Amino acid sequence: LHPAPVDRLINELGKLPGIGRRTAQRLAFHILRSDDAEAFALADALREVKEAIGLCERCFNLAEGDLCRICSTPSRQQSVICVVEEPQDVIPIERTGEYRGLYHVLGGALSPIDGIDPEDLKIAELVARVGDETVQEIVIATNPTTTGEATAHHIAERVRAERPGLSLTRLASGLPVGADLEHADEVTLGRAFSGRRAVV
């Protein structure tokens, strides 16, 4: 019932995650109503992001050139590597302002059910980086989920096999700041107990 180009736009918008047919239709009609410039700016941004953005050769974070912004900053601490699942995990860590080291982006988490095995992630590449004596610590910052934990264990084993003495840490898991005990789930509360620290 729509002219073909409108249908095409609705279909393409509907392929985006979390955008159902109704939302896609609403967005398409918004685009039809709005300025050409707005639609063209979005079209250009889509093209540009695919043409200009690749993965960092070293850490597999998003990069505009061969190396990402962090790997190309010489003042970053070269002795610590923080291992995360996805490029978007780097952002909240950078925002804390607490971390001055490097990253290693795995590109996902191990999930045999979904067919995601160690070879599908940048694990061999991490092990290769660990072979370099400059590296003094690996901070494993995969998500505190089943797949994230499995990935953390696997990485710990592989890194230990390569550099037995290397310092390996994992981000603390426990109650989020500002949360109340009453509404905490059992697993989080259990973690908060097992990870309890001496009061100083």
Next chain:
Amino acid sequence: LHPAPVDRLINELGKLPGIGRRTAQRLAFHILRSDDAEAFALADALREVKEAIGLCERCFNLAEGDLCRICSTPSRQQSVICVVEEPQDVIPIERTGEYRGLYHVLGGALSPIDGIDPEDLKIAELVARVGDETVQEIVIATNPTTTGEATAHHIAERVRAERPGLSLTRLASGLPVGADLEHADEVTLGRAFSGRRAVV
């Protein structure tokens, strides 16, 4: 913290209605992960829709050429014009399969508060079409909302001034099929009463 092209994409996506910054970020990272072809297809669809789609010269529905698909179908009943607010209102009416006439898309509804006056809608164009003796009936199908009703009244007056004898109808308002009385709002139920019909 993101490379500039990623930020640009997040900004452009965030301009779409109902898409906040978090959703825009999630969509951008989905696009980064997915095939180039998918992003390019969306970019092309955006360009194409703005380049190929305009408004029908006659009824102001969406059109790929000078006339929309409905105006260029000679088998449509030329004597009835159904007046709607937006191009997307044509779709559900066409889906009913009940209507075989033409349309007139106003491009919105009167709303003095939002600065939408008669001159901002295609009302003069409707009056001009009504001047043609072929037209036998105008079905007013603006939304059953405050602005839709105000628009319907205004159109009725203007059309009557132009063609005093012309048949003017309004879509029935009442209980939606499948709804129950218990949950009907008062206004809808009031309409259902005032619009009650003889049982046959």
